[in-house]
Amino acid sequence: MPEITLIEGIRQAMDEELARDERVFIVGEDVGRRGGVFRATQGLYEKYGPERVIDSPLAELSIVGVGIGAALYGMRPICEIQFADFIHPAFNQIVNEAAKMCYRSNGEWTAPMVIRAPYGGGIGGGLYHSQSVEAFFAHVPGLKVVVPSNPYDAKGLLKAAVRDPNPVLYLEPKKGYRLIRGAVPEDEEVLVPIGKARVSREGRDLSLFAYGMMHHYSLQAAQQVAAEGIEVEVVDLRTLNPLDRETVLGSVRKTGKALIVYEDNLTGGYGAEIAALLAEQAFTDLDAPVRRLAGPDVPAVPYSRPLQDWFMPNAEKIAAAIRELDAY
Amino acid sequence: MVVTGTEAKLKKETLREIYWIMLLARRLDERAWVLHRQGKIAFHISGIGHEAAQVGAAFALRRGHDWVLPYYRDLAMTLALGLTAREFALGLMGKKGEPSSGGRQMPSHWSLRRANVVSHSSPVATQTSHAAGIGLAIKMRGDDAVVLTSVGEGSTSQGEWYEGVNWAAVHRLPVIFFVENNRFAISVPQEHQMAVENAADKAAGLGLPGVTVDGLDPLQVYQAVAAAAARARAGEGPTLVEARVFRMTPHSSDDDDRTYRTREDVEAMKARDPLGSFREFLRSQSVLSAEVVAEMEAQAKQQVEQAVAFAEAAPYPEVSEAAHPVYVEDVHHA
Numbered sequence: 001m002p003e004i005t006l007i008e009g010i011r012q013a014m015d016e017e018l019a020r021d022e023r024v025f026i027v028g029e030d031v032g033r034r035g036g037v038f039r040a041t042q043g044l045y046e047k048y049g050p051e052r053v054i055d056s057p058l059a060e061l062s063i064v065g066v067g068i069g070a071a072l073y074g075m076r077p078i079c080e081i082q083f084a085d086f087i088h089p090a091f092n093q094i095v096n097e098a099a100k101m102c103y104r105s106n107g108e109w110t111a112p113m114v115i116r117a118p119y120g121g122g123i124g125g126g127l128y129h130s131q132s133v134e135a136f137f138a139h140v141p142g143l144k145v146v147v148p149s150n151p152y153d154a155k156g157l158l159k160a161a162v163r164d165p166n167p168v169l170y171l172e173p174k175k176g177y178r179l180i181r182g183a184v185p186e187d188e189e190v191l192v193p194i195g196k197a198r199v200s201r202e203g204r205d206l207s208l209f210a211y212g213m214m215h216h217y218s219l220q221a222a223q224q225v226a227a228e229g230i231e232v233e234v235v236d237l238r239t240l241n242p243l244d245r246e247t248v249l250g251s252v253r254k255t256g257k258a259l260i261v262y263e264d265n266l267t268g269g270y271g272a273e274i275a276a277l278l279a280e281q282a283f284t285d286l287d288a289p290v291r292r293l294a295g296p297d298v299p300a301v302p303y304s305r306p307l308q309d310w311f312m313p314n315a316e317k318i319a320a321a322i323r324e325l326d327a328y
Numbered sequence: 329m330v331v332t333g334t335e336a337k338l339k340k341e342t343l344r345e346i347y348w349i350m351l352l353a354r355r356l357d358e359r360a361w362v363l364h365r366q367g368k369i370a371f372h373i374s375g376i377g378h379e380a381a382q383v384g385a386a387f388a389l390r391r392g393h394d395w396v397l398p399y400y401r402d403l404a405m406t407l408a409l410g411l412t413a414r415e416f417a418l419g420l421m422g423k424k425g426e427p428s429s430g431g432r433q434m435p436s437h438w439s440l441r442r443a444n445v446v447s448h449s450s451p452v453a454t455q456t457s458h459a460a461g462i463g464l465a466i467k468m469r470g471d472d473a474v475v476l477t478s479v480g481e482g483s484t485s486q487g488e489w490y491e492g493v494n495w496a497a498v499h500r501l502p503v504i505f506f507v508e509n510n511r512f513a514i515s516v517p518q519e520h521q522m523a524v525e526n527a528a529d530k531a532a533g534l535g536l537p538g539v540t541v542d543g544l545d546p547l548q549v550y551q552a553v554a555a556a557a558a559r560a561r562a563g564e565g566p567t568l569v570e571a572r573v574f575r576m577t578p579h580s581s582d583d584d585d586r587t588y589r590t591r592e593d594v595e596a597m598k599a600r601d602p603l604g605s606f607r608e609f610l611r612s613q614s615v616l617s618a619e620v621v622a623e624m625e626a627q628a629k630q631q632v633e634q635a636v637a638f639a640e641a642a643p644y645p646e647v648s649e650a651a652h653p654v655y656v657e658d659v660h661h662a
């Protein structure tokens with residue numbers, strides 16, 4: 001099986017879905033001739049033409065709003081938001097329109113569409129090219145939120161998202177675009193079901209829940225502490241909404257301890273939902289308080305290298321948190 | 329540009345139908361105010377004074393074939409597109425079987441799938457980019473439908489509106505942007521919304537034609553929208569049509585317009601009531617006789633009575649229905 005990068009998984013998924021279903025099209029800033037500022041759509045404009053790979057005006061709410069309209073008419077748009085930091089102008093369209101369409105029309109109208117957005121820090125992007133926005137959107141019923149952490153899932157989740165009859169927000173850990181490599185079969189269809197977490201490393205001492213780039217670092221940290229005799233079970237959440245509660249609870253029932261790692265700032269972040277779930281439904285299984293490792297509560301990731309390092313969780317910080325929780 | 333009234337060539341039958349829908353909308357709307365005063369409904373938002381513009385616009389479309397994304401004042405437009413009096417009454421009371429949302433949305437948040445009337449929300453102007461997206465899909469598929477979407481003039485201040493119109497202009501999409509300008513956004517007058525004289529003047533800056541017509545005359549609106557639809561169908565792109573209307577009532581059942589406009593102003597509007605002036609016009613053209621007018625009144629009254637009685641007797645949705653359908657996978661539960 002060939003090894004590919006995470007972004008190549010994303011590109012392959014779009015290529016295959018464009019080829020499979022003529023209702024699918026891509027719309028976003030610089031997705032056409034340029035192939036996307038991260039090159040996720042590289043080659044697709046040449047292959048499918050300007051009518052299916054559309055350079056939009058520089059206007060996020062209408063990238064999503066136009067996508068919703070096309071979806072209402074029966075198309076399957078893939079809307080690219082250039083950076084998750086710039087998704088906020090489209091918040092109204094995502095939260096008030098796409099996510100509520102099915103419920104508010106009692107199922108008469110639906111908005112099957114994918115919104116892709118590169119997110120996350122550690123890339124020298126400062127306050128406005130580093131944000132993690134998942135907590136805002138995972139809160140919203142009617143919207144599905146997925147985050148791949150490796151090339152296989154990147155491909156399989158995106159293909160599943162395109163085929164999903166609901167609006168799906170697909171958050172891409174952009175630091176991992178070229179850093180994270182993995183084997184992806186060439187000659188079979190790769191589809192990863194939305195709504196299923198994956199135990200990516202088995203262990204008995206504690207459960208570590210993560211997604212995206214933090215999952216990648218969590219595996220590294222688990223490897224480090226394994227040498228010290230601590231066996232961490234790592235769970236890649238993959239879908240944040242709807243959350244795979246069974247897998248989360250099942251892991252904690254086995255290990256009795258939970259650490260949640262996310263690169264958003266701590267308060268009100270996605271980890272709070274996992275912690276609440278465990279408090280409500282696994283209280284008697286817990287041998288230690290649930291622990292969250294996340295970014296500090298400052299407005300966003302600062303630019304300067306040492307300041308950025310202070311903000312970002314990494315394998316060392318995760319290993320330290322594991323040791324602390326293991327010792328409890 | 330102001331289009332002044334050359335008469336549209338419509339059959340007498342069609343003219344009577346236009347009047348009938350304006351009348352039915354008016355009587356339903358008046359009844360909704362009464363129901364609200366009686367404490368039988370929680371909310372009403374009125375289209376009184378807008379009927380001529382709405383029905384004129386709807387009749388210029390291929391109703392049922394073209395796509396419409398209306399806003400909350402468009403009772404008369406939605407009736408023209410196929411909503412029934414009973415369905416409107418069910419919506420007022422949040423009763424089971426109400427077609428826009430199964431009682432989930434407030435009244436007058438239209439949606440009628442069978443007539444290509446698309447569900448809209450409360451935040452104003454959000455349907456504008458949906459209209460552009462539908463226009464884009466129509467163009468991609470090579471279909472010959474056109475799209476009409478409406479808002480009030482205040483809502484043209486929203487970025488939501490500009491972005492949607494801009495898209496349609498850039499891609500020359502088959503969309504009609506219809507602005508029902510009643511000069512007020514709740515209490516805020518037009519001069520606090522925009523520095524231009526007509527909302528249609530904004531079109532120039534976005535690269536599409538804009539026209540302003542007298543929205544108290546359904547035939548002028550019909551003509552302007554028909555021209556816009558022909559342009560759209562010919563692949564020539566979008567048009568902005570502004571209809572000058574009056575909002576003859578407070579903004580909604582929660583508003584008191586005495587706090588921001590005089591009774592004299594409101595009386596002056598009522599003196600130019602589009603329902604009365606269109607009736608007199610049709611009478612002068614011998615399209616309507618006194619007998620037919622009286623018959624239509626009686627029929628409207630009866631339809632309103634029956635619709636309200638039907639809705640009052642109808643059950644509410646089951647409480648269990650409120651949990652669905654959040655995702656398409658549970659539509660069948662609803």
Ligand SMILES: Cc1ncc(C[n+]2csc(CCOP(=O)(O)OP(=O)(O)O)c2C)c(N)n1
Nearest residue numbers: 401450451452480481482483510512513514
């Ligand atoms: C985004 C948003 N802000 C505020 C409101 C509250 N609101 C509802 S209608 C309205 C006035 C709209 O005026 P206009 O667009 O002129 O239409 P009209 O009601 O006069 O027909 C306001 C402020 C809203 N619905 N949506």
